[in-house]
Amino acid sequence: MSSKVFDCIVIGAGIQGSCTAYQLAKNKQKTLLLEQFVLPHSRGSSHGQTRIIRKAYEEDFYTQMMQESYELWAELEKEAGVELYRRTGLLVMGPEKSEGFSKLKDTMQRHKIPTVFLEKQEFNEHISNVNLSEGNGALIDTFAGVLYAERSLQAVQRLFQCSGGVLKDGQTVTGVSPGAVVTVSTGSAVYRGKSVVITAGPWANTLLAHAGLQLPLKVVKINVCYWKEKIPGTYSVDQSFPCFIQMEPKEGEYDIYGLPSNEYPGLMKVCYHMGSETDPDERDKQTDRGDIDILARYVTRCLPGLVPAPAVVESCMYTVTPDHHFVLDSHPSYGNIIIGAGFSGHGFKFSPIIGKVLSQLAMGQVPSHDLSPFRIQRFQSQSKSSL
């Protein structure tokens, strides 16, 4: 048995665990980052080439957190010496009179986020190849853009190791024993840490069961669809085509979002912001394509320059909370077990700031952001502590 006691053990080397581990190492904490799969892998939520970064949110707290997150992304880019963010702007479209679209518009104005509001005629003049749905409004979050996801993940893991952190992949954590010093077991080793951070993505509840806690999390499989441009380049990042979010494409439907063609030339990524429930270990057995039907209808209606059948379909998972807000908190019974979970398909852009606040909790510091929207307590009857 290893006698070394780490200041912190982080379980799960997706983007949230990797950013947390890096912050801890930067703060001179002896940190161990454990990952079940051999890295890099494509079995969780942080793989793939691109993600959207934006300040356009309905809720003040997300827009506020993004102010610092953009600064931390710029810092990371400098430290890593690679481009992680590309500014494209984000086009948001949604039913003009809906609560969601109005709230988002108000939040942008209240926080003075650089925004262009587009009337129907301006829209048609400036945004070719997109049909604005009847009754929809449109705006552009001008500093939004694309994050290079896989590159970011690898950069953060590299920086963590360069700061003295220990990264062990291919090690599945099979036991977590709470205590003043927490014992973490894998199939082949036992580690001890003064604190533990659980950032296990879709496997959060499997890990939390060891610490007597279950959260109301739903894991869904996302079909990541790429659609062929009828004329190559029409929706390309090089032609300054923006990312987009279509709120409420139809009543009762989830948002649809897209990123300009970039990682696969001639193919634009357009996805549905929900999927069908899955067991994370059986992801590929979930073959529901109802979301692809919704997307194909939307592409036909609103993106006429794309062939309305996906050319490439990849897989990813969301871990969704009932209110779609994150969980960033300490374990209700063990203050030295910290939980980052339930990122509900929109957590990547926040990862540097999430890493910062989770590391602050692990170091016993007061977090630098108000974490009240992210507390476990909000679920009350839904989260059952089995202790």
Ligand SMILES: Cc1cc2nc3c(=O)[nH]c(=O)nc-3n(C[C@H](O)[C@H](O)[C@H](O)COP(=O)(O)OP(=O)(O)OC[C@H]3O[C@@H](n4cnc5c(N)ncnc54)[C@H](O)[C@@H]3O)c2cc1C
């Ligand atoms: C298709 C798709 C599109 C998205 N688009 C956006 C976007 O545009 N913008 C945005 O901001 N966000 C977006 N997101 C969300 C974002 O990618 C996620 O919120 C984020 O990647 C979650 O990271 P994570 O570290 O929590 O989870 P993961 O990346 O899943 O990491 C968890 C890690 O824990 C490991 N692990 C689990 N159990 C164990 C164990 N027992 N022992 C050791 N290791 C373990 C797993 O193997 C995994 O590597 C998108 C997500 C998807 C799927």
Ligand SMILES: O=C(O)[C@@H]1CCCC=N1
């Ligand atoms: O987080 C994001 O920006 C994307 C787009 C909207 C839906 C989810 N992910």
